[in-house]
Amino acid sequence: MQIKNIVPLVLLAGLPGCATLPSSGPTGEQIRKSAVAPEDLPPINVLEVRAAADVPQFSKAASPAAILMQTAVTPTDMVGPGDILDISIYEAGVTLFSSNNNSALAQAASPPGVQVQKLPPARIDDQGEIAVPYIGTMHVAGLTTRDVEAMIRKALLRVSQNPQVLVSVDEAITNSIIIGGEVAKPGRLVLRTNRESLSDVIALAGGYRGNSKDLMVRIMRGTSSADIRVNDIIEDPTLDVPIRPGDRLMLVDDPRTYSILGASGRVEQVSFRRSTVSLAEAVANAGGTNPNLGDPAAIFLFRYVKDAEGKETPVVYHLNMMQTGSYFLAQKFTMQDKDVLYFGNAAANQPSKLVQLISQLFSPVLSVTSAVSVIQNSN
Structure with a gap:
């Protein structure tokens, strides 16, 4: 069969492909x-x-402030379950508490004739109560340290001469948040002023890891939650919402x-x-x-x-x-x-794709035709 007879066959074979020309999508x-x-x-x-x-x-x-459950600003010294309190009792005259185990620091800080007794660390239990010698159990959850001091002093007035009480928080749980994810120091973070904003607590946690434009922080407060882009806080300061004790924050990479x-x-x-x-x-x-x-x-x-x-x-x-x-x-x-x-x-x-397709179909035939012509001419 001659080359010129092959060409029509190639054309016929290529026609079905013209109905489905290559395309990157619809018009x-x-x-x-x-x-x-x-x-x-x-x-x-x-x-x-x-x-x-x-x-x-x-x-x-929607504004995160509108989504998150609204909570009042609480005092920084408010106590609750899990907190550990340091209680020191100062007495003059006939003392109720023994001072044999008083620390040198407490003795140096007290006036002459005053006995100081530092009680063992008191952990507030799940019911919000602590136990104090000669008083018994006291419900202190939701009170400030000054309120707790006044309660203990009032209870001791019946058995001691003019006692004075100092209460401080040794380990804070109530006035803290949990922050995790893409931060340098994930974990529990104690709020020192209760005025910290979202950007403040991220900085206190060592700053974020990764690119700010790809980070999203989820704030969980009670039964509500809100998502805020870290990069958006720079352009819209209203998104830098106040953080409240008990909040849980998670920074995730979500571009x-x-x-x-x-x-x-x-x-x-x-x-x-x-x-x-x-x-x-x-x-x-x-x-x-x-x-x-x-x-x-x-x-x-x-x-x-x-x-x-x-x-x-x-x-x-x-x-x-x-x-x-x-x-x-x-x-x-x-x-x-x-x-x-x-x-x-x-x-x-x-149409241009059709021309390209036909050109691709003809290219092998033309190459063979040229080769055969060269062979025939050489003979």
Whole structure:
């Protein structure tokens, strides 16, 4: 069989492949049609972004202060279950407590003729009580150290001459928080002023580890919890909420990302470089539309949007980057976590793909034809 007879056979073999030319995704028109009647889903709303009013407003999360259970500012010397108290009793004249075991420091600090007795460390039990000699059990949870001093002194007045009492917290549990995750020193942290904010306690825990833009801190208070981005605190000081005793904080590595698909310069998942990223920046990060495959008039953003009832519904935003105004709108369009940025294929590129495919089919034949011609000429 001659070479010229092989060519038609190659063409016939290549025709079935032309019906399924390689593509990086649907065209803009195909997206609109499939959104009207998607398989096994209700119709998807495709919104045209042509004016400033069409740009969705950046939806901030609810204020952490509004989410977290509100608790009053408590005194720094308030005691509760788990705290260990140091109790010292000063007596003059006939003493109730023996002073044989008094420390040299206590003796030096007391006036002449005054006997000082430091009682063994008293741990407040789960019921909020402590035991004091000659008094018995006392409920002290929720009181300050001054309140505890007054209670002990009043109880001792019946058996001692003008006793004076000093109470201090040796080990604080009530006035502390637990912080863990991506911090240098995770563990229990005692609040010294009860005025510490979120950034304060992170600093007191040795600072965060990793990149601040990728860190999220979850504050758990009672039955409520709130999530705050560490990087957002810098741009919005209102997020630097006060921390209360009993709070539990966890810093986790949870970067915000958006995905780039379709006929762009590259296909990848991109992390947010800052707290907010505009659509124009996202398009630039993607390398723009691929000039050989994509259609600048078919830029789509896929996002789940919560309705008035809090239910997530899929929405597609369309921008025509062939129009000058779209570049200004893209600067006001804020990307959100887990957005999908899609660059539509250009329908006009299909004929060029067909030509490329036929060219690829003919290349081996032409090479063989050239080789046979060289052989025949040499003979």
